Amino acid sequence: MNQIHDPQLLKGVLSPLLLWLLAERESYGYELVQRLRQIGLTGIADGTVYPALARLEREGRVSTRLVASRSGPARKYYRPTDDGYAALTESTGNWLSLTEIVSPVLARPVPPQPAPPAEEN
């Protein structure tokens, strides 16, 4: 369902992304799904985001609080803990290092495909 149709690529990226969004502004799950879609992850499923948030909470990277809403059930707001900020810094570094390695390679034009034995007619 994602416009980027390789789920594997997202792995390891979603957590820092969520932490970054939460560092920018406290937010709740449903809203985070929308914010992720807004920045381009149009196909992200809520079944992907909620477990990721639960993971972050379990690991102590975010703290939560419930806030009643006028438009539906209570919202669970997340914000990074000190640990979360540290993790964000670290994983951002990891991501940037990786792109510095990978992008220069993949961005370069693919080497020409060796010419198959030409059968002409």
Added chain:
Amino acid sequence: MNQIHDPQLLKGVLSPLLLWLLAERESYGYELVQRLRQIGLTGIADGTVYPALARLEREGRVSTRLVASRSGPARKYYRPTDDGYAALTESTGNWLSLTEIVSPVLARPVPPQPAPPAEEN
């Protein structure tokens, strides 16, 4: 064991990387490990690369041939198939799209300390 100590980030990246290296030059497993280390993936384990190659072969993205070696056991040389070239183009596109979404976010400085609690609408 990787200098980038988040294994998850590599997921989905290794295959295109291998295909790219093989498009550049036919190569065998052991050499590919060294080439990956050379471009910066210093911590990559051979136990990671061989299964990835087996996967590519099983999926028909690469073809192989055995060549005797003077310095050890026979080497299994890999080269991309037509399918492999197609997959390379596609997954390179996926990677570049993802970095275009993620990098502009993560590269931006992390927003400072907690904003006041969001008021609900």
Added chain:
DNA sequence: CACAGGTACTAGACTAAACAAGGTACCTGT
């Protein structure tokens, strides 16, 4: 000749994480 060390590949169990599908429940407007 034995054996150490580099070369080269393979196999199996483990793990993390995205995703699909399904479910619960709240709230507003008709």
Added chain:
DNA sequence: ACAGGTACCTTGTTTAGTCTAGTACCTGTG
């Protein structure tokens, strides 16, 4: 009451990188 949007959670499946261990070949040295 009920439809539709809001909001959250859980379970099972699949993919793929990692760890560990093992096999086996080859050259050089004592």
